[in-house]
Amino acid sequence: MTSQAYCTIPNFILDDLKTCIEAGIVPRIRHGISGNNHTTWRIRFSLWVDRDRGYPKYYDFEVEVIGSYQRFIDHRLVAGPGFDDVAQECTSMAACIELAKAKVAELEAKESST
Known part of the structure; x- marks a missing residue:
């Protein structure tokens, strides 16, 4: 049996997770990776197109x-x-979600026209 370490999630990450949930998105999170004074967290989400x-x-x-x-x-x-290997700066998690939704709409429009 392997054990996973617990981690403390800072308030700004909790706020981002709440933003996802309020947008109807279920987020997945990867533990923050620390270095010097900075911590990098990864939040994944999926957009569903019916x-x-x-x-x-x-x-x-x-x-x-x-x-x-x-x-x-x-x-x-x-x-x-549309974002692989090209990071897009955003001002907030909500801005990231809106940008992702716009990209999905663009891809769906392109696919439906072919």
Whole structure:
């Protein structure tokens, strides 16, 4: 049996998780990785598209949240359709969610036109 260490989640991460839940998104979180004064957390979420023309589809996104001394510094949308290997700076978790939704709408429009 392996044991997992417990971690303390700072308030700014709790706020981000609450933002996801209020948007109807179930977040997944990876423990913060520390270095010097900074901690980097990863929050993943999926956007569900219920298509009229066929099967439903999930789009997965990942946000990197950086904090220092238990305070928020930066949000970056780092993975997802159209964002792989190109981090997109955002002002908040809500901004990351809106950007992801816009990207999904763009992809869905492109796919329905083909």
